[in-house]
Amino acid sequence: MKEKELRRSLAVLPIGTVMKLTDLSARQIRYYEEQDLITPDRNEGNRRMFSLNDVDRLLEIKDYLADGINMAGIKEIYALQKQRAQQKQADLDKPLTDKDVRRILHDEFLNLGRFQSDKGPNYPTH
Amino acid sequence: MKEKELRRSLAVLPIGTVMKLTDLSARQIRYYEEQDLITPDRNEGNRRMFSLNDVDRLLEIKDYLADGINMAGIKEIYALQKQRAQQKQADLDKPLTDKDVRRILHDEFLNLGRFQSDKGPNYPTH
DNA sequence: TAATTCGTGTGACGTTTTCTGACATGTGTG
DNA sequence: CACACATGTCAGAAAACGTCACACGAATTA
Numbered sequence: 001m002k003e004k005e006l007r008r009s010l011a012v013l014p015i016g017t018v019m020k021l022t023d024l025s026a027r028q029i030r031y032y033e034e035q036d037l038i039t040p041d042r043n044e045g046n047r048r049m050f051s052l053n054d055v056d057r058l059l060e061i062k063d064y065l066a067d068g069i070n071m072a073g074i075k076e077i078y079a080l081q082k083q084r085a086q087q088k089q090a091d092l093d094k095p096l097t098d099k100d101v102r103r104i105l106h107d108e109f110l111n112l113g114r115f116q117s118d119k120g121p122n123y124p125t126h
Numbered sequence: 127m128k129e130k131e132l133r134r135s136l137a138v139l140p141i142g143t144v145m146k147l148t149d150l151s152a153r154q155i156r157y158y159e160e161q162d163l164i165t166p167d168r169n170e171g172n173r174r175m176f177s178l179n180d181v182d183r184l185l186e187i188k189d190y191l192a193d194g195i196n197m198a199g200i201k202e203i204y205a206l207q208k209q210r211a212q213q214k215q216a217d218l219d220k221p222l223t224d225k226d227v228r229r230i231l232h233d234e235f236l237n238l239g240r241f242q243s244d245k246g247p248n249y250p251t252h
Numbered sequence: 253t254a255a256t257t258c259g260t261g262t263g264a265c266g267t268t269t270t271c272t273g274a275c276a277t278g279t280g281t282g
Numbered sequence: 283c284a285c286a287c288a289t290g291t292c293a294g295a296a297a298a299c300g301t302c303a304c305a306c307g308a309a310t311t312a
Binding site for chain 2: 287288289290291296297298
């Protein structure tokens, strides 16, 4: 699936195409870039070039706005998402700590009897 | 999979992008269009707009040319492909004729003993 | 109420991209 | 040699896009 990811992040679309695809005005798209919600590439002639991922994000932004969320809110949403993704990557990179191992074992013990009787131990989950 | 087909045939790429994606010159791309090897859309301003399918085909054309096949040959290849595709569609559309049914039954008979002994009847397949 | 902020529209003006059409060129082929 | 093929190149015009500035209505704040 690495190739598909690459394709989706290839910056190949000019703003005119993106306008049609998203039904947003050039002004809107440029403003969202100004607000760092998207960061399209530039070609040699300084034209913005967008990827399919950019288009997806623009459609998301449109939805958030329609839901009454403002720029600041949307920025926060993406900041949280980014944070979460980075944490996830860090988790994959680093081996488990002793503390993690204990927690996992603990959780497994908690779940041991869970589906054996209707009224199990019912420990609190944390 | 209908959606994917649609995406691949959406004309969203300007010629500049296609040039980079295919490493062909604008002159070459326009010439191949002139030869009816591709038929990109036009936007309201008369600019050519290409789909991913167009890009694929251009890469194919490039390969054929590299193999020493000339325009006429490539045209013929695509004409045959089109013909085959149309026939396939026609087959799907029309019910089987009596002749088809007889042929199919015949083939099935031929295949009946095929995998039962190492040295089967070994009839010619046609 | 007056001032400010937010998200967007609009216009001016300059640069880049693309269009068509014409002519040039190198490489084969009859 | 003359010709066809595939491509390069140039010119002039039109379309698309860039930035910058100003405007505006709705919401917020002083």
